[in-house]
Amino acid sequence: xxxxxxxxxxxxxxxxxxxxxxxxxxxxxxxxxxxxxxxxxxxxxxxxxxxxxxxxxxxxxxxxxxxxxxxxxxxxxxxxxxxxxxxxxxxxxxxxxxxxxxxxxxxxxxxxxxxxxxxxxxxxxxxxxxxxxxxxxxxxxxxxxxxxxxxxxxxxxxxxxxxxxxxxxxxxxxxxxxxxxxxxxxxxxxxxxxxxxxxxxxxxxxxxxxxxxxxxxxxxxxxxxxxxxxxxxxxxxxxxxxxxxxxxxxxxxxxxxxxxxxxxxxxxxxxxxxxxxxxxxxxxxxxxxxxxxxxxxxxxxxxxxxxxxxxxxxxxxxxxxxxxxxxxxxxxxxxxxxxxxxxxxxxxxxxxxxxxxxxxxxxxxxxxxxxxxxxxxxxxxxxxxx
Numbered sequence: 001x002x003x004x005x006x007x008x009x010x011x012x013x014x015x016x017x018x019x020x021x022x023x024x025x026x027x028x029x030x031x032x033x034x035x036x037x038x039x040x041x042x043x044x045x046x047x048x049x050x051x052x053x054x055x056x057x058x059x060x061x062x063x064x065x066x067x068x069x070x071x072x073x074x075x076x077x078x079x080x081x082x083x084x085x086x087x088x089x090x091x092x093x094x095x096x097x098x099x100x101x102x103x104x105x106x107x108x109x110x111x112x113x114x115x116x117x118x119x120x121x122x123x124x125x126x127x128x129x130x131x132x133x134x135x136x137x138x139x140x141x142x143x144x145x146x147x148x149x150x151x152x153x154x155x156x157x158x159x160x161x162x163x164x165x166x167x168x169x170x171x172x173x174x175x176x177x178x179x180x181x182x183x184x185x186x187x188x189x190x191x192x193x194x195x196x197x198x199x200x201x202x203x204x205x206x207x208x209x210x211x212x213x214x215x216x217x218x219x220x221x222x223x224x225x226x227x228x229x230x231x232x233x234x235x236x237x238x239x240x241x242x243x244x245x246x247x248x249x250x251x252x253x254x255x256x257x258x259x260x261x262x263x264x265x266x267x268x269x270x271x272x273x274x275x276x277x278x279x280x281x282x283x284x285x286x287x288x289x290x291x292x293x294x295x296x297x298x299x300x301x302x303x304x305x306x307x308x309x310x311x312x313x314x315x316x317x318x319x320x321x322x323x324x325x326x327x328x329x330x331x332x333x334x335x336x337x338x339x340x341x342x343x344x345x346x347x348x349x350x351x352x353x354x355x356x357x358x359x360x361x362x363x364x365x366x367x368x369x370x371x372x373x374x375x376x377x378x379x380x381x382x383x384x385x386x
Contacts, residue, residue, distance in 0.1 A: 001219060002220070003086055003087060004054055004069075006054070007068065008052075008065075009052060009071075010025040010032075010051045010053050011023060011025075011048075011049070012048070012051050012070070018037050019033060019034050020032070021034045021051065021067050025065075030065060032053055032064075033061070034079065035067075035081055035082055036079045038137075039147045040079070040136065041358050041364065042137065042147075042367075042368065043072060043077060045359055049071065050070060050071040051067050052068050052218060053067060053068070054066045054068045075213070076215075076216065077177045077178065078214060078218075084132055085108075085119075087175055088118070088130075089105060089108075090220070091210070092105060092121070093105070096224050097173065097208060097210060098208065099206055100128070100130075100208075102124070104122050105120075106121060106122045108120075112129065112163070113159055115155060115159050117130065117131050117160075126169060128169045128170070128171060129160060129168060129169070129171070130171050130173055131160065131170075133145055133153065133173070133175070135174050135177065135209070137187065139181075139373050140181075141182045142182070142183045142184070142376055143174075143184045143211070144184070144185050144186065144371075144372060145174055145184075145187055146191055146194060147190065148190065148191070149191045149193075149194075150191060153191075153194055154191075154193055154194045157172065157194070157197050157198055157201060157205070158197060158201070160201070160205045161201035161204045161205050164204045164205070169206065170206070171205055171207070172206070173208045174208065175212060177213075178213070179211045179212060179213030180211075180213075181211055182228060183229070183230055183376055184227040184228070185230065185372075185375075186198045186234060186238075188238035188315055189315050189371050192240065192282075195238050199238070202231065207229065211225040211227055230376065230379060233376065236317055236379070240279065240280060240282050240315070241277060241278055241279050241315065242276065242316040242317075243275065243320045243321045244276065244277075244285055244314060246275070246288055247270060247271070247356075247357055248270065248303060248306035248308060249356075250266055250267075250305065250307075251268060251307070253265065253268045254266060254305065256302060261298065261338055264336070266305075269353060269355075270352070270354070270355065270357055271306065271352055272352075273302075273339075273340060274325045274340070274349045275288075275297075275321065276321035281315065285313060291304060298339050298342075299339075299340055310358060312367060314371055318378070321344075321349070323370075324366075324370060325348070325349045326346070327369075331363050331366055333351075333352055334351070335347055335351050336351070
């Protein structure tokens, strides 16, 4: 089954805003519409990622091309969130969505209360309101949603749950664009509020994480797979505590006095700092976001002179700060000796990279290990996929 027209392969260069990407197509720079508001950090690597560009028939568009998919490890990953609804409709009509095999589509873009939902289904006289979410965030074995904070997604889940009081069933279909993963979890590191909401209503709405795959010609593969949701891991890990990485950018090299470490030279580039908070992790990160504050930790001296590129929480019931720091030794170009590690045996908790870590596949592999793979491994589920 095909959902796209003819496509051309281009090389991703940059993303000037949420809905535009710049690519190299046959040696020429072109801009393309990106119908996906997610961060997509782990998919869009400059000068590496292959993008599938579709040329729609409409002639009055500002941008000639639409970026509909990318390649990851040699296989397409669909980015077009609007086409996810067409995929869902096809799978429902074919009876390939578990739990909805006998349902028929009675309406689309149905408005209920303050929200609009993707489908109204009917099954044996029972109404079902279905919302479709496209999931592109996955590691080797685990998929997560969302990859950015989604107040809209949280509201949808809350309103679907409230429908049960009126005898209407609500369900969320997560279209996971990787057929090889085994587990699905709400992305509690990035959007704890969404994860807590989904967990709280899991017994009142249908939650269907369905993995699909795409052939190289962007035709839909026949196989689908329902993913397991390890709620016990979410319940254990999804609390406002854990570790974090700050990515700071220093535009010009300079000497900076860092407490008892004294005066240190910091080269221009990117610095990754690893910290932790046994409680109130979000407040700790928010403190780091502010420039104006009482100087206390080593990182405060550096933060005052740098721009914050990203703050990456890693929620966990375990103390992972030193483990993450040791892992960064293999990814970063060098460590800043003695920085941020006065209360442990680590050589440093600050690391330097000349280029943006968010453009590094190795950095994202590290991040996905601690956010996605490790919780499943340590949660007793590792035996399932070894």
